[in-house]
Amino acid sequence: MRIAHRMLPAAFLAGLITLLAACAQMQELPSLPASHPEALAVGQQTDCSECHDDQARGTLKALTAFSHTPAFVKNHRFYAASDDRLCAVCHKSSFCNDCHxxxxxxxxxxxxxxxxxxxxxxxxxxxxxxxxxxxxxxxxxxxxxxxxxxxxxxxxxx
Amino acid sequence: MKKALCRLLSAVSLLALPATASAAETAVDSTTIFRFEQRDISGASKQDFMPATQFLGLDVEKLADGNLSLHFSGWGRADLADKSYNNDKVDGSFTYGYLQYRFKEANATVRLGRLFVHEGIANEQVDGISARTDLPLGFGLSAFGGATVHTKHLYGEKSDGKGDSIIGGRATYRYKGFLELGASAVYEDNAPKLINYANATHRLLGGDIWLTPHRMVEIMGHSSYNTETRTLAEHSYLLNLKPLRNLVVTGEFNEYRDRGYLNSWAMFSGAALNPADKSRSLGGSASYDIAKNVELAADYKHYTRELGNADRYGINGRFGFLNNTVRTGIGYHYLRAGSGFAIGTTPSASYHELHAFALHDSATYFAALDGIDYIFKDKVYNEKSAWEGTASLGYHITPALALSGDVSYGRNPQFTEEIKGLVRLTYTTTFDSKRGKK
Structure with missing residues (x-):
């Protein structure tokens, strides 16, 4: 009962955000695709700039920033902290959970x-x-x- | 109550499936591993282990109106010989399992179940709910909350030191493709009283930034503040420079105040940590793609602690051949660290690290070789180095099913000899309920 009671604020907040999300649908705000339209090669350090030169719809960040250079792989925590929705376009959660x-x-x-x-x-x-x-x-x-x-x-x- | 709640969430998640799975697309990711290990510990008898582990991942997409999905991941282990690790011959973990509804617009999602959250300074696992949406004028909002996912009890305690519930979220503002500012918070229920450990409640406030004043320049990072200790916890910032398409130069600055950042780490929050201590690291790296699949990188980092200073530097190279079906890599790093960081009475903690690998993956078979060697400047437990070599060979029985085996041998200060082997069966496929296997 104690836990259920303490989950109420979380449920309220999530409900509020869901409501806002529903309202946001009417604004037709851009969204990232559910998955990458083309399968990417396994074992390749993906270079987004091979195909993209523009900003990612839904993040407004240059897609080239997400190219998997050695620096990106080493510092991916910075990107995951604010853009894990973009990670999810290509990676399942289990890919992250292989280590984390x-x-x-x-x-x-x-x-x-x-x-x-x-x-x-x-x-x-x-x-x-x-x-x-x-x-x-x-x-x-x-x-x-x-x-x-x-x-x-x-x-x-x- | 918590267990009951978890079961209820799981049950609710599963109940929704049969009625809505008519157009579903299901991806299965299964790995079965049988391990064989022999350890020879100095002054003790040899130990043999034979654990069998099953990893299972399941993703069911396009449920209901096509925007609902179910995601599951977990593993279970049974020891076929002696106990391989803890007091149980059988063990397992429910890593995550949640229902997700993804709205068509505004990157809006709602998740329900056991899930991981990465939002600004919040990195948590909860049995509960999370939601996120973009809002007009560049704003965005996310929130999560639920029961804390507990870990193993601390030694001699009836708890892992964490509170029973947690709540948090992040608000963001984006200005075109130029700036993103975020403010995030984590608030955990009061931490339980512990007998043998100092303990603290996990409550943080934080801010994060992403700034790209020029397409060649990117600055990102975050800072956090511990509201319990009323001290700064962390500063962590990264500068990326891309003066050429194939060249990336980075600079990194990290500072952690032990009292603020590690306060809720019950296992170490007592005598092992000095509350006045702080860690600082400053470093940089450069990586350059000489050609497609030919990559060179160099890095340097300087560490500052009360215990002393240390430096780490090195180089890495990666090379791909035959349409990247053959991949190799080499690396060398050196850590210069004084006696303050050393093991026991060893005069220095400095060591060299050498790493090399090669692999080949074809439509029929795959093979890999991997070697790593740590060479200590001063012997550790009378051993000059710790090294391990691994060979792996596998066969694609079908495009979805593969059988492989690994053998590794090594010598190190912990175990005089360590011999390990495993047999691995992996199955990865996607089924479409309308058209069958994809």
Whole structure:
């Protein structure tokens, strides 16, 4: 009952936004397509500028900003924080959850051992390395293990 | 009550399906993995593990009027030999499962169920609801809320330290293709009292910006403020410069105040963290595409903490051949870090990192080789390096079904020897209820 009671504000807010969304339909505001009209090659660092030179309808940001350069892959958290609706045009949620999840069963690089070209965290003996990296940049641990996916941390950090 | 609510949400989600699935398009993504591992730990007997894991993803699109969809992902594991990890021989996780309604205009969506939220400074997982829409004049609004998805209990506690419910959202303003400003907030229910850990409630306010004054220049980032500790939590900003089509130069600045940013990290919020400490990193990178599928990159980052300073720099190269069906990569990085970051009594934390891979993916078979080596400046637990090599070979039985196997061997300071193998069956396909398999 306590949880249900505390979900009321969330339900109210979501209801309000749904109502606003319904009103926004009448304004015919541009929206991103549900999915990319053409299938993109697997394993290719997608270069949006090969086909696009304009702004993405629905984000008003230049599509070339989303080309998957090494810099984009490394810094994709900045884009996902404000434009995950654009990510969703090509990627299912499970693509993100291969690495970002609440409870991981095995290292992503192990599950996808046949795809070493994918940037995956904690390759090799990270069990040793985390004793260095954790002191160097604890915020980088916190982002994924601070409020989720901490089962393996709890096993030793008591 | 929370469990009952989760079951109710799941039940409601599933009840809607049979009546509306007549024109649905269903995508199935299944991976079954049988692992075989042997670990030789110094001073202990060898350990053998044989866990079997099933990952399952399901996306049912075009339900009802075509704008409704159902999304599910999760995994389950059974140990066929000794316990592979924790005290249970069977384990699993319900990663996400939600119904989504996507409006035709204004990027408006409503989601109901277990879902992840990424909105400005909010990165949460909830059992509840989220909604978002663009509004006229460049404004936008999103909100989420529900029951917190808890994780494993902390040692000796009856909780993971998180509150039971959470609510948050983000408001944005966009000006043409030039500027986006966002304000976001997260408000969690009071954190439970813990016996062995210092604990704090997770409540943050934040702002984010995206600015492109010129098509070659892009600035983005966010700052957050912890309303519980009344201190700044985080500044994180990125500058992207694209002076040439094939050249990207970046600059990055991050600063984290432990008291503000890590306050709700119950596992470390006690003696392990110094509330007065802060982390700062400043770095940059450059990447250049020499030709299609030939990519070179270099990066540098300087870290500043109370423990000392450190630098990391290195280069990467990626190369594609035969219409990118053959892909290779090499990389080298060096971390220069002093004794403050070292393991135990090791005088230095510095190490070299070498990484190389090659793979081939054809219509019939696929194969990959991957090697990574960390070479320590000073020995760690009497080992000079930690390395691992992996070979993978697979066969496409059909375009949707593939069978593959991996073998890896390594030596490192944790395990004298580590031998791992797995057999993997993947099935990925999409069915259209009108036209059959796509």
């Amino acid at each position: 999840t609440n409870k991981v069963e095995m290292k992503p690089s192990y599950k996808f051992g046949y795809r070493p070209d994918r940037e995956m965290p904690h390759r090799g003996d990270f069990l040793t390395l985390h004793k260095i990296e954790g002191k160097l940049d604890p915020a980088s641990c916190y982002r994924c293990h601070g409020r989720a996916n901490n089962e393996r941390c709890v096993a030793c950090h008591r």
